[in-house]
Amino acid sequence: MRIARDPGQSDSCSLRLVVTTSLSHENSLEATARRVSKRLSIPYVRRKNRSLSDVIGSASGAVVVESGRISLHIGESAFWFHPNMAKIRIMQLTRGQRDRMVEVMGLSPGDTVLDCTCGLASDAIVASFAVGESGSVHALEISSLLSEIVSIGLSTHEDPLSELVDAMRRVQVFNADYSDFLRKTPDRQYDVVYFDPMFEKTVETSTGLDIVRIFASPAAPADSDIEEAVRVAKRRVVMKDSSFGSRLQELGFKVLRGKRISYGVIDV
Ligand SMILES: C[S@@+](CC[C@H](N)C(=O)[O-])C[C@H]1O[C@@H](n2cnc3c(N)ncnc32)[C@H](O)[C@@H]1O
Incomplete structure (x- = not known):
């Protein structure tokens, strides 16, 4: 998958993202997800036991708050922090x-x-x-x-x-x-x-x-x-x-x- 990116854009680009939680521990992660959503100015969408693609809907991708990490999902690609x-x-x-x-x-x-x-x-x-x-x-x-x-x-x-x-x-x-x-x-x-x-x-x-x-x-x-x-x-x-x-x-x-x-x- 290739995603077009305008050269001058430094952050969320033209992509529309949502913040959600992983399927497990949704309730305990909700407060963190809401904080992340506020800090990043990206809407929070409750997971409610749905698949990630259902939660993403017509948006371009999701920031997923999991237990102990945050991951980013766009199309087929996923990214999370690793010391590499x-x-x-x-x-x-x-x-x-x-x-x-x-x-x-x-x-x-x-x-x-x-x-x-x-x-x-x-x-x-x-x-x-x-x-x-x-x-x-x-x-x-x-x-x-x-x-x-x-x-x-x-x-x-x-x-x-x-x-x-x-x-x-x-x-x-x-x-x-x-x-x-x-x-x-x-x-x-x-x-x-x-x-x-x-x-x-x-x-x-x-x-x-x-x-x-x-x-x-x-x-x-x-x-x-x-x-x-x-x-x-x-x-x-x-x-x-x-x-x-x-x-x-x-x-x-x-x-x-x-x-x-x-x-x-x-x-x-
Ligand atoms: C090549 S990466 C750095 C890689 C890093 N040295 C590492 O080891 O992972 C350059 C980073 O600098 C950030 N950056 C570019 N301009 C910046 C600025 N004006 N202020 C702060 N960060 C900036 C970019 O968003 C990008 O994440």
Whole structure:
């Protein structure tokens, strides 16, 4: 399934969603579903033992409040929070292996990080592991839907790897636009400020991640955002981008080129 998305739309797009609960535990989940519906300004529809497609009716999809997580259903696709690559990266770090992002950011225990582009929070979770209990990671996400799904996932997702769970629980997600947030933040507030904007490539196939692409904002930081980030950073501003574009150079970063992914660094 391909879903058309207007480039300028950052959140619920042209899709009409409803919020509902899973079939089981409907009564105990109703209060949470109503709260989510209010926060996201998406109508709440009672499940009443009906199939999901009956509940969705003529809408485009549903945000389903389940026990311990929220899932998003559009057509045949479903998405819910999962730490994805963050688990593998944390396992590698615990074995003493290197992580390129952690190295480029120069993270050590106690550091404070502002991740301006939370997305699914994989990078934020890895940064949280690297800075440990004495550090902090604040992650900003402009899409209210993604930030809701991810912040509930970070606080409830269970995994046998305790280092991963601890790192997830410590990440604080804010539904905010980094342009506004940076302008309201005092000078030298975070050791590292990080950006990972969407790559420009169009996705043609349907996967769980495509659903994220529909709700994520495709915008990239402007020169003025990078100037603000430099003011807010104590040590370094880092931006990740595909190696096939020229955005990093244009924004004034020193480029550490990789085969597919490059990092831009500005030391403050
Ligand atoms: C490529 S994703 C980030 C992926 C993330 N680093 C991870 O590890 O999952 C970029 C995210 O930044 C968000 N975003 C774009 N512009 C933003 C802005 N102005 N303020 C906050 N978030 C923004 C998008 O909605 C998207 O979810």
